[in-house]
Amino acid sequence: MAKNLAPDSTRRRSEKSRRAIYDAALALVGEVGYPKTTIEGIAARAGVGKQTIYRWWSSKAEVLMEAFLDLGEQASREAGQEPYAIPDTGDLAADLKAVLRATVDELKDPRFEVPSRALAAEGVVNEELGRRFVAQLLEPSLQLYVARLRAAQDAGDVRPEIDPRIALELFVSPLAQRWLQYSGPISYEYTDTLVDYALHGLAPR
Amino acid sequence: MAKNLAPDSTRRRSEKSRRAIYDAALALVGEVGYPKTTIEGIAARAGVGKQTIYRWWSSKAEVLMEAFLDLGEQASREAGQEPYAIPDTGDLAADLKAVLRATVDELKDPRFEVPSRALAAEGVVNEELGRRFVAQLLEPSLQLYVARLRAAQDAGDVRPEIDPRIALELFVSPLAQRWLQYSGPISYEYTDTLVDYALHGLAPR
Numbered sequence: 001m002a003k004n005l006a007p008d009s010t011r012r013r014s015e016k017s018r019r020a021i022y023d024a025a026l027a028l029v030g031e032v033g034y035p036k037t038t039i040e041g042i043a044a045r046a047g048v049g050k051q052t053i054y055r056w057w058s059s060k061a062e063v064l065m066e067a068f069l070d071l072g073e074q075a076s077r078e079a080g081q082e083p084y085a086i087p088d089t090g091d092l093a094a095d096l097k098a099v100l101r102a103t104v105d106e107l108k109d110p111r112f113e114v115p116s117r118a119l120a121a122e123g124v125v126n127e128e129l130g131r132r133f134v135a136q137l138l139e140p141s142l143q144l145y146v147a148r149l150r151a152a153q154d155a156g157d158v159r160p161e162i163d164p165r166i167a168l169e170l171f172v173s174p175l176a177q178r179w180l181q182y183s184g185p186i187s188y189e190y191t192d193t194l195v196d197y198a199l200h201g202l203a204p205r
Numbered sequence: 206m207a208k209n210l211a212p213d214s215t216r217r218r219s220e221k222s223r224r225a226i227y228d229a230a231l232a233l234v235g236e237v238g239y240p241k242t243t244i245e246g247i248a249a250r251a252g253v254g255k256q257t258i259y260r261w262w263s264s265k266a267e268v269l270m271e272a273f274l275d276l277g278e279q280a281s282r283e284a285g286q287e288p289y290a291i292p293d294t295g296d297l298a299a300d301l302k303a304v305l306r307a308t309v310d311e312l313k314d315p316r317f318e319v320p321s322r323a324l325a326a327e328g329v330v331n332e333e334l335g336r337r338f339v340a341q342l343l344e345p346s347l348q349l350y351v352a353r354l355r356a357a358q359d360a361g362d363v364r365p366e367i368d369p370r371i372a373l374e375l376f377v378s379p380l381a382q383r384w385l386q387y388s389g390p391i392s393y394e395y396t397d398t399l400v401d402y403a404l405h406g407l408a409p410r
Contacts, residue, residue: 033330117330123386124326125238130387138388149407158407165389166398167407169379174371177378180385181328182335183343184370193371201406202354202363202372 022067030114034122100191227272235319239327305396375403
């Protein structure tokens with residue numbers, strides 16, 4: 001609130017510093033990993049004083065979470081999507097395929113990939129950070145699928161007894177695992193196939 | 206071959222050293238992470254000379270891969286399963302659920318969990334190690350599902366046009382992601398649900 005009382009030039013300067021800090025945090029974690037990333041290192045790279053960072057955030061984890069949120073919003077805007085919704089054109093398969101194709105592009109974008117891998121790797125062995133990463137970054141994006149699958153249940157396109165929070169994992173988790181573990185190539189054709197298999201099942205109909 | 210010419214006492218001593226080296230490698234990687242695990246550290250902890258390790262393996266990655274293979278075989282034996290096959294009782298859902306329940310147990314066993322997380326985390330940011338981990342440890346176990354799904358296709362329980370290598374990911378990857386990223390609880394009920402959703406699909410039949 002108080003921020004809005006600041007003169008325009010101060011707000012612009014703050015916005016510029018904030019963006020420089022995000023960029024520095026993402027670059028640094030990608031280069032040296034999470035354990036060696038420090039507030040001091042982020043400040044030096046962003047060309048701001050340490051106190052500027054501590055004025056806005058209380059830890060490196062907080063800076064990084066916000067930097068990733070901002071990066072995700074940028075990516076959504078560039079893909080021409082609303083950041084906080086999965087489209088509902090009435091064609092569930094088409095909507096899921098479109099969002100997963102955009103995710104494939106994002107996972108292959110080095111601006112996203114390098115820092116994301118560093119944070120994800122630390123989350124595997126650091127349960128507190130892993131759970132924070134999930135609560136602040138992963139789960140909110142998974143809830144968009146929950147909302148879309150619930151709408152599909154209302155429309156009769158998904159069986160009513162299905163738990164949407166588990167169902168989404170049938171097409172989201174395979175992509176995540178291939179990306180995280182280098183366990184297979186990722187492509188539009190692959191994610192389209194996942195959606196078809198998940199919706200129609202492996203068993204004969 | 207030459208090993209078989211050694212007197213029994215030497216073979217027993219070798220087997221004991223080998224097991225001590227595996228145990229030391231797994232304990233050390235779980236405690237200090239992959240980058241700080243060294244052949245010297247493994248040797249010291251196992252109570253053997255560095256040269257004993259270099260006689261059998263050329264790098265720490267090789268020692269660790271073999272130690273994990275050995276651990277996986279032990280876990281399978283303890284679960285009363287053949288290490289290199291998924292049962293085929295003719296009931297695909299039951300067979301997949303049984304194997305995934307055993308995997309849940311293994312993922313929650315600290316002997317397996319701690320070193321596995323350390324290696325998996327390194328694989329996320331170290332592509333060469335990640336691909337090696339996949340080729341030597343993950344992919345062979347996934348191929349067991351491929352074989353079981355092919356048998357199911359022959360029996361008419363899985364549609365013939367399905368690619369088994371992708372299909373298995375619908376139930377394997379969600380469990381892997383929840384475990385790796387702490388993105389949700391893992392239980393028998395959860396993996397049973399994954400199998401049912403994957404086989405029958407989310408859409409009404």
